Amino acid sequence: MIEELTKACVHCGFCLPTCPTYVLWSEEMDSPRGRIQLMEKTAQGTLTLNATVVEHFDRCLGCMACVTSCPSGVRYDRLIEETRRVVETEHDRPRGERLQRRLLFATLPYPRRMRWALRLAPLGRALPTPRWARPMLDLAPRWRSREQPAPVTPAAEPARAHGRVGLLTGCVQSVVFGEVNAATARVLAAAGHEVVAPPQGCCGALSAHAGRATESERFTERLRRSFAGTETIVVNASGCGSHLKDHGVAAVDVTEALADAELPPLHPLELTLAYQDSCHLRHAQRLPAAWLPLLQRIPGLRVVEPAEQDICCGSAGIYNVTQPEAAHELGDRKAAHVLATAPDAYASANPGCLVQVAQALGRAGTPLPALHPVELLDASIRSVSASKLLAGARR
DSSP states (O other): OHHHHHTTOOOOOTTGGGOHHHHHHOOGGGSHHHHHHHHHHHHHTSSOOOHHHHHHHHTOOOOOHHHHHOTTOOOHHHHHHHHHHHHHHHOOOOHHHHHHHHHHHHHTTOHHHHHHHHHHHHHHHHSOOOGGGHHHHHHSOSOOOOOOOOSEEOOSSGGGOOEEEEEOOOSHHHHHOHHHHHHHHHHHHHTTEEEEOOSOOOOSHHHHHTTOHHHHHHHHHHHHHHTTTOSOEEESSHHHHHHHHHTTOOEEEHHHHHTTOOOOOOOOOOEEEEEEOOHIIIIISOOTTTTHHHHTTSTTEEEEOOSOTTSOOSOTTTHHHHSHHHHHHHHHHHHHHHHHTOOSEEEESSHHHHHHHHHHHHHTTOOOOEEOHHHHHHHHHTTOOHHHHHHTSBO
């Protein structure tokens, strides 16, 4: 399959300016075009899948900006996912990398384990730890979820209800951003939907993006069973939505569910918001700036877009753990662009982006409130003031 997909690349270079690692290092083998050459040669057997080659594949964020910019329609998304499956199957990683990945995937997809890991993270930061474990401890968010959606949220006005939808609560999202799930349920209910949030687990996106195909399929199939009888699953984490759509699950992003919705009267939110498009919403799902029309409906809200919207913030699933130096540099770059807009708060529609950029803003000495866009819509519907919203926001 890899050789068939690589044939579409004509080596034009349109992908280069949008590739975060090429922007950082100007290294051909750390561009989509260069990686495609490596994929082709390793698939043909003319190049050994050694540590140097694998490092170039590992350095890819999988942000899919190259997919958007490619005039030839190269399916780089399928290429990098299949290549990583081959790497995980055929390449023997060093012991530290194996331990790091084993710990990550024994924790992140399991909400109960993740809650315990976050409770223990402060202790881990205070103790001597192996180098491979430090990025996990440093990235562990200091905040906790205080709220979760109800199993069923009835439509606000049953007389004009539009039917039932499922809500993906996710793994990382449910533990670190439970308030986002609760806000999503309320907004969907205000738009006329009955919202069901059954017990569920990881959708499989994190595993798929890391080349753990069998594990990913198991999670995705389990999720299908959790939502049996539900026609549509609404997703508020763009990486999860992209994965589910790619694997034939009837999923829509929350912006698609709300695009033409009739909402209750919206109350003013007098603040300036720096809105960052998440990569999997902008590139993988081909929904660029999907939140802007909804945010622009809120009176008093001034939305500004930081520079380099096409460049990833460095989160990218587990990337900011496995490639901490590059992720740190990209996060600081994104934080600088956010601060240049002089906002009161920062928003993005993906949990990884919110954690990554919130920490970069903290390193810059300006820990802005970090919000999911649906939280602003929810606050406007419920007439929560800007000052109250910002005071209670995560930083």
